[in-house]
Amino acid sequence: MKTYLEEYKRKLITAEEAARLVKSNSIIEYGMFATKPVDFDIALSKRAGTDLQNVAIRATGSILPVPEVIKNDPEQKTFQYFSWYFTALDRKAGDFGLVTHNPFNYHEATMIAYDYHFSHLWPDVWVAQVTPMDEHGCFNFGIANSHNRGMALNAKLTIVEVNENLPRCLGGNEEFVHISEVDYIIEGSNSPVFTLPPAPEPNPAERRIAELIVEEIPDGACLQLGIGAMPNLIGTMIADSDLKDLGIQSEMFCDSFVKMYEKGKITNTKKAYDRYKSAYTFCLGTQETYDFLNNNPLAASFPVFHTNAPHRIARHDNFISINNIVEIDLLSQICSETSGLRQISGTGGQLDFVIGAFHSKNGKSFLAFTSTYTDKEGKLHSRIKPLLTPGSVVTVPRTIVHYVVTEYGKANLKGLSVWGRAEALINIAHPDFRDDLVKAAKEMKIWSKTNRIPF
Numbered sequence: 001m002k003t004y005l006e007e008y009k010r011k012l013i014t015a016e017e018a019a020r021l022v023k024s025n026s027i028i029e030y031g032m033f034a035t036k037p038v039d040f041d042i043a044l045s046k047r048a049g050t051d052l053q054n055v056a057i058r059a060t061g062s063i064l065p066v067p068e069v070i071k072n073d074p075e076q077k078t079f080q081y082f083s084w085y086f087t088a089l090d091r092k093a094g095d096f097g098l099v100t101h102n103p104f105n106y107h108e109a110t111m112i113a114y115d116y117h118f119s120h121l122w123p124d125v126w127v128a129q130v131t132p133m134d135e136h137g138c139f140n141f142g143i144a145n146s147h148n149r150g151m152a153l154n155a156k157l158t159i160v161e162v163n164e165n166l167p168r169c170l171g172g173n174e175e176f177v178h179i180s181e182v183d184y185i186i187e188g189s190n191s192p193v194f195t196l197p198p199a200p201e202p203n204p205a206e207r208r209i210a211e212l213i214v215e216e217i218p219d220g221a222c223l224q225l226g227i228g229a230m231p232n233l234i235g236t237m238i239a240d241s242d243l244k245d246l247g248i249q250s251e252m253f254c255d256s257f258v259k260m261y262e263k264g265k266i267t268n269t270k271k272a273y274d275r276y277k278s279a280y281t282f283c284l285g286t287q288e289t290y291d292f293l294n295n296n297p298l299a300a301s302f303p304v305f306h307t308n309a310p311h312r313i314a315r316h317d318n319f320i321s322i323n324n325i326v327e328i329d330l331l332s333q334i335c336s337e338t339s340g341l342r343q344i345s346g347t348g349g350q351l352d353f354v355i356g357a358f359h360s361k362n363g364k365s366f367l368a369f370t371s372t373y374t375d376k377e378g379k380l381h382s383r384i385k386p387l388l389t390p391g392s393v394v395t396v397p398r399t400i401v402h403y404v405v406t407e408y409g410k411a412n413l414k415g416l417s418v419w420g421r422a423e424a425l426i427n428i429a430h431p432d433f434r435d436d437l438v439k440a441a442k443e444m445k446i447w448s449k450t451n452r453i454p455f
C-alpha cells in the first residue's frame, strides 16, 4: 500500500512558516467552533501592526482561548475578524467592535463553499485543526464537518493543523481532506479540545416546557435539538421519557444525545435515509460526548447541506425540531439572534429546521423559551413583547413559525389570524405581563372586539 510519509514530510512546516504565507488583502477562514487553529492563530497574530495589512479572518462560532488575532490587534491595524455565528466570546468582542457578523442560513454554507457564484467569498487561506493523518492519507475534520471540505478545496492555500486530541468522527461524507488536497501541514501543540461544562439541572420552568414538548413527540420521531441550554435540557428529559426508536438528524450533536443512547432511546430505524446512524454536522459539548463520537459507527458527520436543507429534513416522517429564542412579538415574529442591534448568536440552522420540520409528514417545530428574561441589573422582562426590541432582526417570520412553548403552555400559531396569534401568545406569557400585553394589542389594533371566533 502506498504510504504518504514522503509527501507528509515535504508539506510539514511550522506555524510561523505558515503564518508568513499570509499576504495583505486576503481572507483567512478558520475552522469552526472547537476546530479553530491554535498555533497558526498565535503565529499569525504576531504579524499584527507590521507591513501585513487588510487581512480578514472569518470564523464560525469562536471559542476560548480568545483568538490571538483579536487580542494582539485591538486597533485592527492588520486584522479584521468576522463570524458566521456568534458565541459568548464573539458577542463580548462584538460589544467592543472587534467582531462583525456575517448572516447566513446555515444549510447555505455548503453552497457558499462550493458554488462558483460565491467564489468572491472563498478564502485565500483555509486553516483548521484536524486529526492526525491516517494510513490512507486522510485528515479527519473531527467535530466540525460543516462547510469545511468545500472551503478547503476552494481555498487558494489549504493548511491543516494536526491535533492528536480531536476525536475522529466517521462520515457520512465529506468528513476529511486528503493529503493530496492539502498544501501544508502544521503539527500543532495538541492543546486540549474546547469543551462545554455539563448542563445544569433544569429549573421548574424548563422542566414544564420539556413536559409540554415531550408529550407531542411520537415513538419513532426524528429529532433535532438546537444550540443553547434549553434544547439540551429538553433532550435530557427525552432520555428519561418512555419514548422509543428515536432517530437523530441534527445540525449539532448535543450532550443529551449520549444520554438518549445510554437509555436505549435511539435506534435510527425509522428514518427515511441514513438509517441506523445519527446524522450531524458539528459537535460542541463535553469530553464525554467527544469520546462517544470518536470512531463510533453509530453516528455519522455530514456537510451541513445534508443535515439542514429543509427539503432533506422534510423527507423524514415525524420530524421534531426544538430550538430556543430570544424574544417574540405579538405579531408572532421571532428573534433568536439579536437584542436590538446587539448580535447575540445567528440564524444558524434555526430557520432551516423550522421550515423542514413543518414540511415533514406529521412533523412539528417547537420554539421553546422561558416566558421571562432577567437582565444584568436584575430586572424581569417578558420575552413576549408587543413589538420586537427596535433593531432586533426577524429570525423566523410569522408565516413560518409553528409551535411556541413557554412554561405556561404551548400554541400552534400556523394559520391563526393576527388576533388569534396575539391572543395565543398572551395566554402563554408570564401572568404579570398579560394585562400590559392586552393593552398593547388593543393599541396596535390587533385585538378582536369579540372572541367568538376561535382563531
Ligand SMILES: CC(=O)SCCNC(=O)CCNC(=O)[C@H](O)C(C)(C)COP(=O)(O)OP(=O)(O)OC[C@H]1O[C@@H](n2cnc3c(N)ncnc32)[C@H](O)[C@@H]1OP(=O)(O)O
Binding pocket: 088, 091, 224, 225, 226, 227, 228, 229, 230, 250, 251, 252, 323, 324, 325, 326, 327, 336, 337, 339, 344, 345, 346, 347, 348, 349, 350, 353, 373, 383
Ligand atoms: C444547532 C442546531 O442544531 S440548529 C439550530 C439552532 N440554532 C439556533 O437556534 C440559532 C439561534 N438560537 C441561539 O443562538 C440560542 O439558542 C439562543 C441565543 C437563543 C440561546 O442560547 P443560550 O446560550 O442558551 O443563551 P443565553 O441564555 O446564555 O443568552 C445568550 C446571551 O443573550 C442574552 N439574552 C438572552 N435573552 C435575551 C433577551 N430577551 N434580551 C436581551 N438579551 C438576551 C443573554 O444575556 C446572553 O448575553 P451575555 O453572554 O452577554 O450574557
Ligand SMILES: CCCC(=O)O
Binding pocket: 060, 061, 084, 085, 106, 226, 227, 251, 346, 347, 348, 349, 350
Ligand atoms: C453555526 C450555526 C450554529 C447554529 O445553528 O446554532
